[in-house]
Amino acid sequence: MTQFLQLLAGGVSLGAVYALLALGFVVVFKASDVVNFGHPALLMIGAYTIARLGLSQVAFPLAVLGGVLLAALTGLVVQRFLVAPIASTSVVTVSIMTIGVDILAQTEITRRIGVDILSIADPWGDRVVRLGAVDVPQARVAGLVSSVVLIGLFLAWFKLSRWGIAMRAVADDAPTAALMGVPRKVISALAWTLAGGLAAVAGVFITAFPTPGLQPATASVALAAFPAAIIGGLDSIGGAIVGGLVVGLAESLAEGYEERLSFLGQGFHSVMPYAVMVLVLLVRPTGLFGTRELHRV
Amino acid sequence: MSKVDVAVPVTTVPVSPRRTRSLALPAVATAVVVLAAVPFYLDRFWLTLGLFAFAAAVAAIGLGLLLGQAGQLSLGHAFFVAVGAYGYTYLAGTSRTVGVSHQGGLGLPPLIALVLAVLLAGLAGLLFSPVAARLRGIYLGIASLALVFAGQHILANAPLVTGGYNGRTVPPLTIGGFGFDDGAPGTQLLVLGVPFHREERLWYLGLAVTALAYLYHRNLVRGRPGIALRAVRDSELMAGMMGVPVTRYKGYAFLVSSMYAGLGGVLLALAFGRIVPVTFDYAMSIEFLVMVVLGGLGSAAGAIVGAFFVASLPRLLDRYADVLPGLAEPGGDGVSPAVAARFGYAIALILLLLIEPGGAAGLGRRVANRFRRNR
Numbered sequence: 001m002t003q004f005l006q007l008l009a010g011g012v013s014l015g016a017v018y019a020l021l022a023l024g025f026v027v028v029f030k031a032s033d034v035v036n037f038g039h040p041a042l043l044m045i046g047a048y049t050i051a052r053l054g055l056s057q058v059a060f061p062l063a064v065l066g067g068v069l070l071a072a073l074t075g076l077v078v079q080r081f082l083v084a085p086i087a088s089t090s091v092v093t094v095s096i097m098t099i100g101v102d103i104l105a106q107t108e109i110t111r112r113i114g115v116d117i118l119s120i121a122d123p124w125g126d127r128v129v130r131l132g133a134v135d136v137p138q139a140r141v142a143g144l145v146s147s148v149v150l151i152g153l154f155l156a157w158f159k160l161s162r163w164g165i166a167m168r169a170v171a172d173d174a175p176t177a178a179l180m181g182v183p184r185k186v187i188s189a190l191a192w193t194l195a196g197g198l199a200a201v202a203g204v205f206i207t208a209f210p211t212p213g214l215q216p217a218t219a220s221v222a223l224a225a226f227p228a229a230i231i232g233g234l235d236s237i238g239g240a241i242v243g244g245l246v247v248g249l250a251e252s253l254a255e256g257y258e259e260r261l262s263f264l265g266q267g268f269h270s271v272m273p274y275a276v277m278v279l280v281l282l283v284r285p286t287g288l289f290g291t292r293e294l295h296r297v
Numbered sequence: 298m299s300k301v302d303v304a305v306p307v308t309t310v311p312v313s314p315r316r317t318r319s320l321a322l323p324a325v326a327t328a329v330v331v332l333a334a335v336p337f338y339l340d341r342f343w344l345t346l347g348l349f350a351f352a353a354a355v356a357a358i359g360l361g362l363l364l365g366q367a368g369q370l371s372l373g374h375a376f377f378v379a380v381g382a383y384g385y386t387y388l389a390g391t392s393r394t395v396g397v398s399h400q401g402g403l404g405l406p407p408l409i410a411l412v413l414a415v416l417l418a419g420l421a422g423l424l425f426s427p428v429a430a431r432l433r434g435i436y437l438g439i440a441s442l443a444l445v446f447a448g449q450h451i452l453a454n455a456p457l458v459t460g461g462y463n464g465r466t467v468p469p470l471t472i473g474g475f476g477f478d479d480g481a482p483g484t485q486l487l488v489l490g491v492p493f494h495r496e497e498r499l500w501y502l503g504l505a506v507t508a509l510a511y512l513y514h515r516n517l518v519r520g521r522p523g524i525a526l527r528a529v530r531d532s533e534l535m536a537g538m539m540g541v542p543v544t545r546y547k548g549y550a551f552l553v554s555s556m557y558a559g560l561g562g563v564l565l566a567l568a569f570g571r572i573v574p575v576t577f578d579y580a581m582s583i584e585f586l587v588m589v590v591l592g593g594l595g596s597a598a599g600a601i602v603g604a605f606f607v608a609s610l611p612r613l614l615d616r617y618a619d620v621l622p623g624l625a626e627p628g629g630d631g632v633s634p635a636v637a638a639r640f641g642y643a644i645a646l647i648l649l650l651l652i653e654p655g656g657a658a659g660l661g662r663r664v665a666n667r668f669r670r671n672r
Contacts, residue, residue, distance in 0.1 A: 085651060086651065092370050092438075093654060096370075096586065096590050097647065099586060099587075101643075103583065103643035104644065107636055107640055111632070111636050220579070226442060227439070227443070229439075234435075265453075265454030267454075271446050274446050274447060278443050281428055281440055
């Protein structure tokens, strides 16, 4: 039972970080109809900047700010100069463009990291918090709190603010929103900027303890945001959050009960997000909360 | 007010085989003749380069069919390539113990193993098609990521088939007593005074298989299936109303594409001579995608050109690392050839999408049209 609670706590805190990642991914899809395969690259750019600034003795909050700004700026630049010019072609073409961006950014960051493992120099270190019978790393608690706060802020902004309403209008019906005077280009740019910033924050907690640190393989952890978004439904904000939690829990439980799942082979937990995704897609082809496509003839 | 952005469903460049036929066929025939002469003039480095390019080309044609004709994005192509490569190796290989690891094998005749490996890849595609056929292109793109990661997991956990992390040797192909290897020790096959080793022999195999793959694709695209697939790509709803069984055709495209990947996988295994599981990862899937897009969606010739470019670039840069500025020998300072190659094709991809979304085939069509007009 203790082990189960332990894994549950680990899963929820990891899932919250995945939710943050998936949120940015879904916001971009809703606002600009682009499946951004460069999302892991945004995370890597953010995390790498934070780690480098940390190494040169910049205070942690400032380093995070730097990483968030750079990742957000990257998102903006990619949107303005690479995605917007070809936005009128098919979804698939634009997505392939983001794959090109991803290769470019990841290759450069992998080259810079080399064989090192960069520590993110966070203030939590490897300390743990004891909650009842359960030990949770402080970094994970911080991750959970940050995610909840950021997601809450985002939801409030999305529901209440003028820009949030404009973004929902574009997501709902882009041509009509344009006729009502909503500047769609600005909305797209805003979504990409937001996604970059959120990805950088997620990058902090994906590389902090208990993970060894930032290494090229971190990008494949960040890829788990894709199944998270798909499980929830690509065009559902709430779905992204649920999807993130599902993926985090599934991964954590599969890792904790590895010996009982030994018939599935070693290291199955890393495949777990994808296995859950395929199962969900078999039942619901557009994810749990995704809009079902209706064809009216 | 500024121009209203309305998402216009512009799809890939329409392929009109009939209009370009007069130029395409002589060009392909010339290419085949030139490529057939290569083993007599170029050394082993170029032949090896070609073997990998042929293997990549066959698999890329399959992905091009799926993406360009059926409009389905797949990031799981490397998985089917792995099924082909390991299927062949397991079926044709023999059971033996290397060091501490035991490797299984059925010891079938290599030609039968090749055919079965391709069918096996098709079967894998068929198993995934309940997912593939029901998803729209972009959902499939992400769902197919599952294949790559599941594939890596399976390969790492099945040392009996894969030989584990250290990989295993690929048995050479023999057809009717003719071996695609260096031949029995002491014997030498001379053709017009040129000794034919493993590379020369495999070169012709690669060329023949690629040519057949091209022809098959051409026929498929021009026939009823091709028309049906393009209808599905352009509008599933419309295709359904015209009586095209949409789900079945999407599954069919996935099946054919995975068999192409399997065939490419067998060629790749033969070219490597020894295969390790990490080769068939996410990055490989992405490379196939880059090949297809660089070449031009919907064009088999384009896919072949793209495959030659992407597969050859790292090896070329590696070979000429000492004369190219900014490139480093392995272990030295500067950009390694593999990294430079990745930069190279990523930049090519981005520029091409910005300038000529039709890819190399689109550029070719432009040149051809201008040529016609001037005449």
